[in-house]
Amino acid sequence: MSDLTTLQQTILTAITDATDEAALESVRIAALGKAGSISALLKSLGGMSPDERKEKGPQINGLRDIVNDALLARRTALKDQALNARLQSERADVSLPVPESMAARGRIHPISQVIDELTAIFADMGFAVAEGPDIETDFYNFTALNFPVGHPAREMHDTFFFSPDAQGERKLLRTHTSPVQIRTMMTQKPPIRVIIPGRTYRCDSDQTHTPMFHQVEGLVIDKGSHLGHLKWILAEFCKAFFEVDDVKMRSRPSFFPFTEPSMEVDIQCSRKGGEIRFGEGEDWLEILGCGMVHPNVIRHCGLDPDDYQGFAWGMGIDRIAMLKYGMPDLRPFFEADIRWLSHYGFRPLDLPTLAGGLSV
Ligand code: DAH
Numbered sequence: 001m002s003d004l005t006t007l008q009q010t011i012l013t014a015i016t017d018a019t020d021e022a023a024l025e026s027v028r029i030a031a032l033g034k035a036g037s038i039s040a041l042l043k044s045l046g047g048m049s050p051d052e053r054k055e056k057g058p059q060i061n062g063l064r065d066i067v068n069d070a071l072l073a074r075r076t077a078l079k080d081q082a083l084n085a086r087l088q089s090e091r092a093d094v095s096l097p098v099p100e101s102m103a104a105r106g107r108i109h110p111i112s113q114v115i116d117e118l119t120a121i122f123a124d125m126g127f128a129v130a131e132g133p134d135i136e137t138d139f140y141n142f143t144a145l146n147f148p149v150g151h152p153a154r155e156m157h158d159t160f161f162f163s164p165d166a167q168g169e170r171k172l173l174r175t176h177t178s179p180v181q182i183r184t185m186m187t188q189k190p191p192i193r194v195i196i197p198g199r200t201y202r203c204d205s206d207q208t209h210t211p212m213f214h215q216v217e218g219l220v221i222d223k224g225s226h227l228g229h230l231k232w233i234l235a236e237f238c239k240a241f242f243e244v245d246d247v248k249m250r251s252r253p254s255f256f257p258f259t260e261p262s263m264e265v266d267i268q269c270s271r272k273g274g275e276i277r278f279g280e281g282e283d284w285l286e287i288l289g290c291g292m293v294h295p296n297v298i299r300h301c302g303l304d305p306d307d308y309q310g311f312a313w314g315m316g317i318d319r320i321a322m323l324k325y326g327m328p329d330l331r332p333f334f335e336a337d338i339r340w341l342s343h344y345g346f347r348p349l350d351l352p353t354l355a356g357g358l359s360v
Helices: 003-017 022-032 036-048 050-089 110-124 181-188 227-242 295-300 317-323 338-344
Strands: 192-201 212-222 249-256 259-272 275-280 282-291 309-316
Touching: 003 022, 003 036, 003 050, 022 036, 022 050, 022 295, 036 295, 110 192, 110 212, 110 317, 110 338, 181 192, 181 212, 181 295, 181 309, 212 227, 212 317, 227 249, 227 282, 227 309, 227 317, 249 282, 282 295, 282 317, 317 338
Parallel strands: none
Antiparallel strands: 192 212, 212 309, 249 259, 259 275, 259 282, 282 309
């Protein structure tokens, strides 16, 4: 057997024996790489006599072609084998649900959802949204709202005060959204129809109170506005928000320095087995404070109370969110616990609209 035939057999056996692509590549390098056995033979052609080259040339080139073909065939076979093994081991269960994308997995906080819901309801009644700063002055939070200096109603608010500044002025975290009534009346001409959702702060903490909470204020200032309008607006709001056909309401006299008369409004509910339902039952639940804007407040804002009247109301957003979505404790609202949020949160693309539904 000639040397070439022996070499060919050795290489072809090595190719057949290679069990993966890495082993096959080593065989290729040993034969056809720079220092490979066949490469050496090809190089030796240069030093041969023309006659010898005529004889050996086709043999060596033939050997190279045979080895190349064998390498290619083996590589294809190994690739197929590897793919088959993968297909066997990695079975795709096409009946499994498609995993949610990161963006779809996020949830909207119930407070944001409820603010969007009530904004949609009041926008439909022609209300704009107004906003003001969380850090307020005593003037906007109290004085302009007809809380006289030293009046006990100021103490009821459990205010967080800042240290006095260089001018001796003591700023505070607003205790209610009512200061934005003043800011709105001072900058906008009547007729005014706004709602004011926002953060509010009081030094208080238990199952239904947190130091930071949310209110939504409503304000209407015009020439002919009266309590009948207020009653209708609140009833329409409650029906739309709690998604019931009818809701009975009652008002009780109350006191707020910035309204006269002042009332607290309760809505009819049932409390069966600890669950509160609206639009039925014989029980009552307080949901807001309201009244006709006090003439002093209108005067403070540069308007003539003989020309303009209006009404206002203030409602706890967290409270109505707890009532609507059956959340018993307020504190987890602000604990940023992802388990709570994935349970009570809303899908990012479920935007509340009156046409499409508020809370579906
Ligand atoms: N600001 C009041 C509070 O936080 C709530 C309130 C009551 C707002 C009556 C009003 C209103 O606009 O008319 O207790």
